[in-house]
Amino acid sequence: MVDIGPSLGTALWRKQLDDRAQHVLKEIVDADILVIGAPTYKGSYPGLFKHLVDLIDPQELRSKPILITATGGGDRHALMVEHQLRPLFGFFMAHTLPTAVYASDRDFADYAVSSEQLVKRIDEAVCEVGAFFPTTTANRAAAE
Template structure:
């Protein structure tokens, strides 16, 4: 599958980040196994214009490049830290700036990190329905990693 482009996005500003480490790990494994080219980003890569953008056109050039990478990817690895049982607001805002048709049918591996086992259902109760709205093709198996 030469030329197949895999993009990972971690919905975290923290560095170091367990979520970014998980997204990178899944991305590297898939790239090595299947020969994909891959890039990974986090919310720091998107930059500060995300917080003030009401529309995608309001993003600065750096943020627009990351969003363009996301929508032009052949497949995505989406990772989110668990924040009070769900995904963080800035992560959701980034996803809200993407038109639903841009993710339609796109394969997505959903991943999440959390402090304990009780957050494990976040991938099923929060992330899977979010990308279901976009009519993306979330792979049946999600990856959740806790501190344990």
């Protein structure tokens, strides 16, 4: 997690971002895989989160694997990941992983995940990442 700084809120175009924010945007669009996480605000993602996404060109996330995650104060808006985040990245023609992860305040204790169910769901989602990075002899050799 990084602080993108104050220029995000005032930039209408990407070129208006300061260097720090431009760098964060570049890291996002250059990543092999994205784990997107947002708190739930009024049943959806926060406005400033959407503003960050608005500064990304549609082509830049095309086919990118994305694990979508969200937190909320309770379970009432657990489908926020399916009804808000998934369609948003559908617009970009990204590959959102089939398993999305939603967690509420009671899934955490001392800033760590304390729910077994949540750990299982995170494991499921992480396993799905494997489909995008098949272990072939060729890329195993390249990694060595």
